[in-house]
Amino acid sequence: MTRPPLTLYLAAPRGFCAGVDRAIRIVEMALEKWGAPVYVRHEIVHNKYVVDGLRDKGAVFVEELAECPDDRPVIFSAHGVPKSVPQAAEKREMIYVDATCPLVSKVHIEAQRHADNGLQMIMIGHAGHPETVGTMGQLPEGDVLLVETPADVATVDVRDPDRLAYVTQTTLSVDDTADVVAALQTRFPAIVGPHKEDICYATTNRQEAVKAMAPKCDAMLVVGAPNSSNSKRLVEVGARAGCGYAQLVQRADDIDWRALDGITSIGITAGASAPEVLINEVIAAFGERYDVTREMVETAVENVEFKVPRVLREPA
Structure with missing residues (x-):
């Protein structure tokens, strides 16, 4: 059976940003340094695949510091925590690592x-x-x-x-x-704003790539988690930028193929906490159903890298 032709536009940049990559490395390095279990307050990043992978390695995810024992390390997620959380950890003399995005x-x-x-x-x-x-x-x-x-x-x-x-x-x-x-x-005409825009470079770059890609596409998929703010914003940006159908999917199994019936072009991007393996899974799913021609829509090149905290670079 002949597969219908499909132009697949792939946004760049997409997927992991430097802050997410750093946060995941922090959990992995903590497990290497102190062994399992290492506790993580809140999901380290908003992606089930990533969280499940770290859980399999020995990370224990909790919502509050009270759920952590005093004698095991705890990591604070990339999203940041109120000041009261590290203060409470210090009071309990816990080892803690702050994975808050810089x-x-x-x-x-x-x-x-x-x-x-x-x-x-x-x-x-x-x-x-x-x-x-x-x-x-x-x-x-x-x-x-x-x-x-x-x-x-x-x-x-x-x-x-x-x-x-x-x-x-x-x-x-x-x-x-x-x-x-x-x-x-x-x-409030006297209100003071930030010296530099607070919205991070990765959020901006991914939204700009979507704006460039959306008018070319019959439909657009954003690979990301339903609790990921930046992923949900990409869906909204795509819809506003002229794409007739924009949908968030966690992975290929979530694609609504009936909604895509009759399309000749699709745009694919991913939120900052979605790994490339899930993006490739979605691309492969289209390859099974269509005769795919790929085109890259690149609007920026990212080369940012954040160091992990010193405590993880020192010997145990």
Whole structure:
């Protein structure tokens, strides 16, 4: 049976970013140094395949520090944690390793610096997301106000409209964040923004690649987890950029082939916590059903690398 022709556009950059790669290496190196089990507070990154793989090697994933024994190392996830978490670990004299992405740590430092200068903080982010919880937890409870949309800006209750600063979650949609920032600047002209955009380079690069790819495609698939903020944003960006059908899939088994019936072109990308093996699995699934012609849509080249914490580079 003749397979129908399909042009497969592959976004670049896609998949793992430097912060995710570093976080996974931290867990692997901790297991090598201290042996199993090593405890990890929250999923190290938002990807089931990655988490299951590390669990098989001896990592134990928990939601709270209280679930960890005192005598085993604990790792804090790439999303960051409130200040109270390492403080509690120190009080219990635990060995802990902070796998917070350095770009998230930059936002934490920024928030503290603004607070030290007497500015009230507003955070642009998604309520309940671990990164938002971690960033807001850098300051005393109630000192950081959360806004998600321009509508939230209209109702936010501040102490002094002339003494404000804002930070953003690193994995948001660049365009959506710009709308919220514009609303903040309109209502609070004196508000202080970050020296450099908080949204991380990897989030921006992946969204730009999707914007370039989407108009060429009948449909687009984003490989990523349903609890991955940056992956969900890629679906939204693709739909807004002109792709008629954009869908999030965790792996090839999740593809809705009926929804793709009749397409002649497909775009494929992946969130920053999705490994290349899952992307290749999706590409192979199309190869089984179509006569595929591949085209790369490259908008940036990434060569960023973050060092792992010194404690892991030292002998046991």
